Amino acid sequence: MKILVNGAWRETDASDLAAALTALGYGEAVVATALNGEFVATGSRADARLTDGDRLEVLAPMQGG
Amino acid sequence: MLKVYETELRSRLLLGTSRYPSPAVLTEAVKASRAEVVTVSLRRESSGERAGQGFWGIIRELGVRVLPNTAGCHSVKEALTTAQMAREVFATSWIKLEVIGEDDTLQPDVFGLVEAARILSADGFDVFPYTTEDLVVADKLLEAGCRVLMPWGAPIGSGRGLNNLFGLKALRAHFPDVPLIIDAGIGVPSHAAQAMELGFDAVLINTAVAQARHPAQMAAAFAQALEAGRAAHLAGPMEPRDMAAPSTPAIGKAFLG
Numbered sequence: 412m413k414i415l416v417n418g419a420w421r422e423t424d425a426s427d428l429a430a431a432l433t434a435l436g437y438g439e440a441v442v443a444t445a446l447n448g449e450f451v452a453t454g455s456r457a458d459a460r461l462t463d464g465d466r467l468e469v470l471a472p473m474q475g476g
Numbered sequence: 477m478l479k480v481y482e483t484e485l486r487s488r489l490l491l492g493t494s495r496y497p498s499p500a501v502l503t504e505a506v507k508a509s510r511a512e513v514v515t516v517s518l519r520r521e522s523s524g525e526r527a528g529q530g531f532w533g534i535i536r537e538l539g540v541r542v543l544p545n546t547a548g549c550h551s552v553k554e555a556l557t558t559a560q561m562a563r564e565v566f567a568t569s570w571i572k573l574e575v576i577g578e579d580d581t582l583q584p585d586v587f588g589l590v591e592a593a594r595i596l597s598a599d600g601f602d603v604f605p606y607t608t609e610d611l612v613v614a615d616k617l618l619e620a621g622c623r624v625l626m627p628w629g630a631p632i633g634s635g636r637g638l639n640n641l642f643g644l645k646a647l648r649a650h651f652p653d654v655p656l657i658i659d660a661g662i663g664v665p666s667h668a669a670q671a672m673e674l675g676f677d678a679v680l681i682n683t684a685v686a687q688a689r690h691p692a693q694m695a696a697a698f699a700q701a702l703e704a705g706r707a708a709h710l711a712g713p714m715e716p717r718d719m720a721a722p723s724t725p726a727i728g729k730a731f732l733g
Contacts, residue, residue, distance in 0.1 A: 445561060473516065474517065
């Protein structure tokens with residue numbers, strides 16, 4: 412299936428968010444995730460099922476004012 | 477000492493981490509500023525570059541407290557989701573809440589701001605709202621649960637100083653016990669000193685330091701200005717007057733005409 416990751420379409424076989432992050436190469440990176448605009452805490456990623464067309468945001472610390 | 481949400485801070489300078497020429501210059505500037513709090517944000521992370529991981533490593537090494545922002549959020553929903561994500565990543569309940577209402581001035585959408593502040597405060601966040609000097613909005617933010625306010629001096633990144641002195645003085649006078657941190661628009665150390673002389677509790681500075689020719693030198697200059705301004709406030713400045721008043725006594729002056 413295809414999911415939109417940070418604005419770019421990506422192909423994935425992962426059925427949940429935790430598996431998708433690993434497959435996408437985020438590994439142990441410190442990131443926060445939101446699925447279809449809703450925050451998904453680290454501990455809930457394995458329970459967050461993915462479906463075709465989902466919008467995933469993967470954010471990390473960045474410079475800010 | 478400045479107390480914000482049960483945390484005592486010795487430094488009255490909060491420093492932004494954006495727009496520095498390099499990570500090394502950022503590190504130097506934070507050290508020179510003696511800031512104990514720096515602002516940070518969340519942005520999309522590429523699994524290849526992992527720029528955010530490198531940045532986060534630099535900040536952690538500095539050993540400062542972080543104040544994550546919701547910069548760039550234009551809706552309550554966006555700000556709420558960003559705040560939740562920031563709380564997890566940065567492991568802090570502090571959030572500098574920005575809900576932007578207008579793109580040319582980056583003026584806050586104060587209606588959305590109050591709504592988001594209420595929801596986040598109820599959810600256990602310590603909200604630092606980026607607001608205007610509007611007294612009624614300030615009152616609504618306090619009622620919503622905020623215990624700190626961050627009124628703008630001038631539009632973000634404009635370097636124009638304290639744009640509405642009358643409004644800012646009125647805000648200070650109306651809320652003598654609420655920590656007020658001037659956020660945005662400070663351009664040079666004299667602006668920061670002025671804010672402190674007026675009795676504001678702290679100043680958040682980013683562009684004025686980051687875009688200076690020598691950021692670390694400018695950071696140190698701001699730290700000195702804040703100390704001078706704070707000391708002047710505590711010393712009680714004189715009242716200005718319209719006409720001259722000789723400072724040298726007229727009594728005993730020799731007649732030499």
